[in-house]
Amino acid sequence: MTVSTPMMVTFCIYIFGMVLIGSIAYRSTKNFDDYILGGRSLGSLVIALSAGASDMSGWLLMGLPGAIFLSGISESWIAIGLTIGAYLNWKIVAGRLRVQTEHHDNALTLPDYFSSRFEDKSKILRVISALIILVFFTIYCASGVVAGARLFESTFGMSYETALWAGAAATIVYTFVGGFLAVSWTDTVQASLMIFALILTPVIVILAVGGLGNSLEVIRAKSVENLDMLKNLNFIAIVSQLGWGLGYFGQPHILARFMAADSHRSIRSARRIGMAWMILCLGGAVAVGFFGIAYFQNHPDQASGVSENSERIFIELTRILFNPWIAGILLSAILAAVMSTLSCQLLVCSSALTEDLYKNFLRKNATQRELVWVGRLMVLLVAVIAIALASNPNNRVLGLVSYAWAGFGAAFGPVVVLSLLWKRMTRNGALAGMIVGAATVLIWKQYAWFGLYEIIPGFLFACIAIVVFSLLGKGPLAAAAQRFDAAEAEYQAD
Template sequence: MTASTPLVITFAAYLALMVGIGLWAYRRTETFDDYILGGRSLGSVVTALSAGASDMSGWLLMGLPGALYLGGVSQSWIAFGLLIGAWANWRFVAGPLRVYTERTRNALTLPDYFTHRFADDQRLLRMLSALVILVFFAVYCASGIVAGAKLFESVFGLPYGEALWWGAAVTILYTFIGGFLAVSWTDTVQATLMIFALLLVPVMVLIGVGGVGEGLALVEQVDPARLDWVGTGGLLAVVSALAWGLGYVGQPHILARFMAAESLQTIPAARRIGMTWMALCLFGSMAVGLFGIAWYSAHPAAAGPVTADAERVFIALAQQLFNPWVAGVLLSAILAAIMSTLSCQLLVCSSALTEDLYRGFVRPRAGQKELVWFSRAMVLAVALLAIFIARNPESRVLGLVAYAWAGFGAAFGPVVVLSLVWQRMTRNGALAGMLTGALVVVLWKQTGSALYEIVPGFIAASIAIVVVSLLGRAPPADVQATHRQVRLTLRENGH
């Protein structure tokens, strides 16, 4: 299959816009702080949409619709778990983390925050957390590159191996050039494009099948089990799906948006904007997958691409329901979702390598320009590693995301939450929690259990933090004093 001229022009215009934003951001990036956190200058709208777009990767337009297309409404529990988790993250983590990172020597990264929060002079936390970021983000970045390759493969008829490089090239370019500001502003454009696509496509699908009632009747004719909310996995599968919400508090690329907010006062407005955007996108995505079953039952001759790979259901519907110009815009939304998350992940990996390993251990006195250029080099290095991991055309986007999401959620989530609310937490407690969470996720995954690995990982990490902290000495007086000051600031500001 070859792409039409309108599709090529639409994609080219979109990609040119993203590179243009990268060049604009390049002119505003002077220091390493600018490159990593944009000088903490994001307002409510950019904070909200950037956090949402960096979270909702290619799985929103490919993995989730594909899961509903194959499994029906029982797969929706993932979305409900994410909505609950995202709201809790905005409500209870965003504000405290914004204040705490500023009070802990203006921490630029999550490992930086852990190091100063617990006065870790040996820098063990910095090293361990940087390694966790590199391991799980390599997998996470690979999921974005797989999604991009599938898109270019479907739209342009490219071989998978060639599509890998085209799908990743522009994202690498604007992240390399413009850093955090480029990533945040392109995220805002991409979030707008994503919500447009996820509202328009399900509306047209529903019109095509005769409305919600007719659509559900067609789904029932295909397979009544696809309207069963519990599904074949039983309650264990429901718990596992809802547990995706636990992962939010440990995702470095999302937490970085909170750290970069202009002030504590921007958080409540950003939460309202972000949650509205997220709810509309998730319900649109679920509708594409579920009512795609109905549409293809009525148009079986068109179902070939989706039968071969259910994760292409949004791509196929966009191409089959719309003229090529509109389809080009809608398919650009998939590229937007992929690029927004991949760029954030590349930047977080790059910052961990630069701030937490290179400056932390190799060149403590490195100048600002040296740090910025080393960080750019690390963007390229991580991207190449992710492309290597993604080289298997049988890779599933949702599977790769699930593993990385669990790794971060269990390794960092309990450490982040307890560090913000518990004064008695110690450095050794944080180390024990991080190590326990990461190991339990990796080992549990090998068992093949139906229970999502984030559940035992999160519980085990939380227990390890509490036990090890209580068995050791209380934190130093100055660490406890900083904690009290942060809590006082939050109370004074109504948080």
Template sequence: AAWGLGYFGQPHILARFMAAENVKSLVSARRIGMTWMILCLAGACAVGYFGIAYFGGHPEQVGAMGGNNERIFIALTTLLFNPWIAGVILSAILAAVMSTLSCQLLVCSSAITEDFYKGFLRPNAPQQELVWIGRIMVLAVAVIAIIIAADPESKVLGLVSYAWAGFGAAFGPVVILSVFWKRMTAAGALAGMIAGAATVVAWKPLTGSSLYEIVPGFIACFIAIVVVSLMGKVSKEVENKFEEADKAYQAAK
């Protein structure tokens, strides 16, 4: 259930809503987005249940998964479909991986460059400098991903859950409070992102708990944002923008 908290802070998901043509289109975007995710998650659960039923009745074919339960979709595809159809289905996996990978790299690079580097370190940085920083960040994120994935003991679900927790805990509360609380400051947002990400990284090594890292990370981010924001002051310009956006959204409902 804690995985649900991660959706609030996934840049590649939020970017689609940020690209909406106008406020009114957000209502339709919300319905389409929720419907699509329900279908996707239902399909993922269905694959697991079908796998339990199929391999429970055909235990001699369990070896098709190669000892890795995460290969259940690939195993079922190769066992149950014609090779031509199986090839098309398996190519869809590669397409999804490449699409998600490119999107994640670009969104991560843009977030670091625009929201962190320009937002906090170099507000007046020229565009050419930001372009080079963005390119360097794409390379850096890719190298880090390759290093993490190089571990032969790593599994896709474990890596995804860790990244999901990091994004969700670092950005989720920031997004939620920026929408519903006009008192949040830039310093509070930065403190929350650092606290959330740090908690996710340090949670299991320090505590050894089996609790999913996103839960304490989400809480730590929320607390840091509120505490630091209350210690600072919000500009009148930010308050006016918040009220203007809120009125526009309420009118579009």
């Protein structure tokens, strides 16, 4: 394959810009609080776009359009479930979590928050939650590396092995250098690029096929089932796709954005911006896959790339339909999606290793400078492991994401929600919820009972375990209950 000079130049400029932002953020990173949570200084716009960009990984521009292209509009139930879940997460969790983490010893991480919220002197909650983060996030990071590798492989004709390192390198650099501020600032740029690409591309595809009406006729002529929201779906299949929305309550990289807000008052404006961005992006991703059916039905001679791997549909349409300079910008949106999510995941893994394990068990008196550098080294360690996991060229982005998403949603989601809404919840309840949720996902995934997505039984069983084990023991300690009440009063006051 001949490498397109405009695409190469565009990619290089984009990557240089992200690394430059990382170097600027480096100067603003004075302590570990800055490196991990940006000093709780993010405003509404940055919170909204950073939360959206960190959420919507390469799955948005590769996995979802690829699923729609293969199966038709019926795969969009996932997008509906995600939209509902994201809104409820903003509405119920975001503001409360911002206030509660500040009142509970200014917690910087989820394990930090759990330990303080439940007065866990044994530190078992911290260890278990940190291990869950490391296991599922390493898988999640691998999905981002796979998506980046597919992009570089398709665009520049690299071997998959070389593309793995090329796709991950820039993300590792700016995350290593700039920490949370670099990740959040670059997320804002990347979210803008993603929404531009996902609005423009389907419009051009529709025009290339001959307009909206003609596009729908071509899709219908190929198979009328492509227009059927219930195609080959029973009740369990629909519930499984909608169940993706449950995952939002337990995603550490999204929850970290709420914790980093300059105030819980910023959350309301951020919710409006974030939901508008998300709906437009999901709609655009569905449209790319859907109208891509019509384009490649009319141009079967150009369909070899998507026939080999449907997750390349956005890449192939962009390369075919756009001027190389514009294509380079649009394909940078995939890199943006990959980099924004991967960087957040690397940072959360780093914080779990540094704050929750290294500082608490190995070096309690570590200086702030030492913790920042240990955090940077942990970014490198997790990245190398993720690249190793992604080394199989048969990996699919959507499959890796669904597993990690379910793991976090079931292990942390019920614990986060109930810890913010139910004062009576105890340490034993939280521990039981985490273990039951994570174990259910791991076991259910292996046996695939009833064809039900593992997040649903995992979330349900975790909720039951939390309530049962909390009620079996004594109530929360007085100090923890007072902090909970003070935080809730502050939240309700506004």
